[in-house]
Amino acid sequence: MVRESFKRTGEHETSVFGLSYRIVLLNFAAITMTTITVTNAILDIWSSPPSQNVVAILRGEAERVYAEHKGEWTKAAIAKLVRLDSAIRESARISSIGGAGMARRTKRDVTLPNGLVVPKDNCIGVSMHGLHFDPEYYAAPHEYDAFRFSRPREEALLSEKPHVNEDLVTTSVHWLPFGHGLHACSGRFFAANSVKLMLAHLLINYEIKPFDVRPVNPSFSDMQVVPRHAEIVIRRRVKA
Numbered sequence: 086m087v088r089e090s091f092k093r094t095g096e097h098e099t100s101v102f103g104l105s106y107r108i109v110l111l112n113f114a115a116i117t118m119t120t121i122t123v124t125n126a127i128l129d130i131w132s133s134p135p136s137q138n139v140v141a142i143l144r145g146e147a148e149r150v151y152a153e154h155k156g157e158w159t160k161a162a163i164a165k166l167v168r169l170d171s172a173i174r175e176s177a178r179i180s181s182i183g184g185a186g187m188a189r190r191t192k193r194d195v196t197l198p199n200g201l202v203v204p205k206d207n208c209i210g211v212s213m214h215g216l217h218f219d220p221e222y223y224a225a226p227h228e229y230d231a232f233r234f235s236r237p238r239e240e241a242l243l244s245e246k247p248h249v250n251e252d253l254v255t256t257s258v259h260w261l262p263f264g265h266g267l268h269a270c271s272g273r274f275f276a277a278n279s280v281k282l283m284l285a286h287l288l289i290n291y292e293i294k295p296f297d298v299r300p301v302n303p304s305f306s307d308m309q310v311v312p313r314h315a316e317i318v319i320r321r322r323v324k325a
C-alpha cells in the first residue's frame with residue numbers, strides 16, 4: 086500500500102498523514118468487517134432451528150477435515166470446509182450490513198436503462214438488501230438456510246456436472262458483501278480464511294448455547310450492525 090502511494094504524486098499521497106490515514110482506514114474497515122461477519126455467523130448458525138442440525142453438521146465437517154489434515158489448518162484444509170463456507174456466505178447474505186453496496190462516483194453523466202440520468206460526480210450505490218432478499222435470486226429469501234450454497238456444490242461434485250461455484254469469495258451481482266467488479270474487496274481471500282478458521286476452532290473446541298430467537302441487528306443510518314447487548318453463553322467442550 087505504501088509502495089502504491091509512492092507511485093503517485095502529491096503531498097496527500099506520500100505525507101506521513103496521508104499514508105497513516107490510508108493504513109488506519111484500511112485496518113479499521115478490515116478488522117471491523119471481519120468482526121461483524123464472524124459475529125453474524127455465530128448468531129445465525131446458533132439460531133438455526135434445532136431440527137436442521139446445523140451446528141452438528143458443521144462440527145462434524147470441521148472435525149473430519151481437521152483429522153484428515155493431521156491437526157493442521159492449512160489453506161487446502163480450510164478449502165474443504167464447504168458447508169461452513171456456505172453457512173458463512175448465507176449469513177453474510179441475510180445479515181449483511183446492507184445500505185448501498187458498490188459505492189462509486191460517476192466520472193461522466195450516466196443514462197440508466199429506464200432513462201434516468203445520473204450526472205457526473207455523483208455517488209451511487211446498489212441496494213444490498215434489495216438484491217439479497219429478491220425471491221428471483223433466492224428461494225425463501227428471509228430464511229437462514231445454512232447449506233443454500235453448499236447443496237448445489239456437493240450435488241455437482243457427486244454427479245460431476247459443471248456448476249457455478251458460489252463460495253465465500255465469489256462475488257456476484259446478487260451477492261454483494263464483498264462488493265463486486267474491479268474494486269471488489271481485495272482482502273476477501275484472507276478474510277474468508279480467517280473467518281472460517283475462527284468458526285472451525287469454535288465448533289471443535291467450544292459449545293455455545295443455541296439462541297431461542299436470533300438477536301436482532303440494530304439499524305445505524307441505512308446499515309445494520311451487530312447487537313451490542315446480545316449475550317452468548319459459551320464453554321469449553323469436554324472431549325472424550
Ligand code: HEM
Pocket residue numbers: 111114115116118119122186187188261262263264265266267268269270271272273275276277280
Ligand atoms: C469479512 C471481512 C470483510 C468484508 C465483508 C469486506 C468488505 C469490503 C467491501 C464491501 C469493499 C468495497 C467493495 C466494492 O466497492 O466493490 C471492500 C473493499 C476493500 N477491502 Fe474489504 N472487507 C473485509 C475484509 C478485508 C480485509 C481483511 C482486508 C485487508 C487485509 C480488506 C481490504 C480491502 C481493500 C484494500 C478494499 C478496497 C479495494 C479497491 O477499492 O479496489 N478487506 N471490502
